[in-house]
Amino acid sequence: MTETIDALAGLVAGGGVVVLSGAGLSTESGIPDYRGPSGAARRHTPMTYQVFTRDAQARRRYWARSHLGWRVIARAAPNDGHRAVARLQRGGLVDGVITQNVDGLHTAAGSPRVVELHGRLDEVVCLGCGNQTSREELDRRLREANPGFDARVSAVNPDGDVDLADDEVAEFRTVDCTFCGAGVLKPDVVFFGETVPAPRVARCFDMVQRARLLLVLGSSLTVMSGRRFVLRAAKLGIPVVIVNQGPTRGDGYAALTLDAPLGRLLPALADRTVGAPAAGDGGVGVAPTGLTAVR
Ligand SMILES: [Zn+2]
DSSP, X not given: OHHHHHHHHHHHTTOOEEEEEOGGGTGGGTOOOTTSTTXXXXXXXXXXXXXXXXXXXXXXXXXXXXXXXXXXXXXXXXXXXXXXXXXHHHTXXXXXXXXXXXXXXXXXXXXXXXXXXXXXXXXXXXXXXXXXXXXXXXXHHHHHHSTTHHHHOSOOOTTSOOOOOHHHHHTOOXXXXXXXXXXXXXXXXXXXXXOOOHHHHHHHHHHHHHOSEEEEESOOOOSHHHHHHHHHHHHTTOOEEEEOSSOOTTGGGOSEEEOOOHHHHHHHHHHHHHOSOOTTOOOOOOOGGGGGGOO
C-alpha cells in the first residue's frame, strides 16, 4: 500500500490536478452512499424529474421524506478528506474540483473553484419563475405548515431514508413559491431523468481538458454524468487515477487505482506533497505509517 501511495503522491506532486469527487468522499461525514460497499442498495427508487413535475402526490411524498431527511444533511460537516483536498488546492497542486455531491461540503471545507455538477441540496428553485431561495427558509416554512409532523412519523432511519405510510404522506402539507405565488418548488439539484445545465458541463470539460491529471475520489462512476469526464481525459491521453472503495466503471481507463478510505488516504497524500497542515488548518495529520493497515 505504501508503494501505491508513493506512486499517487508522485503523480499529484506534478500539479495540474483536477478532482472529480463522488458520494464516497462524504460517507465519513455521515452522508450515506447507497452504492458504496457498506451499503445496502437504496430502499426507495430515486425520484425522477418527470414524476416530480407531473405527479402532485409523488411530490408530496418526496417533500415529506426529504423534510425528515434534511436534518442529516444540515448537520453534516466536512471530513479530513474534504479538508485535504482544500489543502492540495492551497498548495497549488489541485486546480479545481468537480463534484457529483450535492452536500456543499467541499466549499464548507474551504475549497475554491468547485463546480457542483448536480447542484446543491441547500438551495431551492421555483419551477414557475426560477426564483432561488435557501433550503433553510423552506425548512422553516415546512415546519410551520406541518407542526409536530417529525414527531409523529414512525420509522425514521438515522440516514434520513425514511419510510412513510400513505396516511402520513397524505397529511403532509407542501408549500409553493412565495415570490410568484404558485410555482412548484424543487431542490436545486439535478434529478434522475434531468440533464445538467449545458454551461456547467462545458465548464467541467474545459477544466478536464486543461488538466495534467484527473483524480477521481469516491465515485463508482456508475452514471454517465460523471463518467464522461473520465472518458474525455482518457481520449486526450490525460492520466486518470481512481481512489474508491470497490471497483468502478472507470477502472479500465485508469493509470492507477487505489482502494482506500479517503479520510485517511487524502491527509497522508497532502502531507507528502504539500507538507503538514498549517496551525488551525483543521486537517490533523494522520501519520503516513497509519496507512499500512489500510487494505
Ligand atoms: Zn416562483
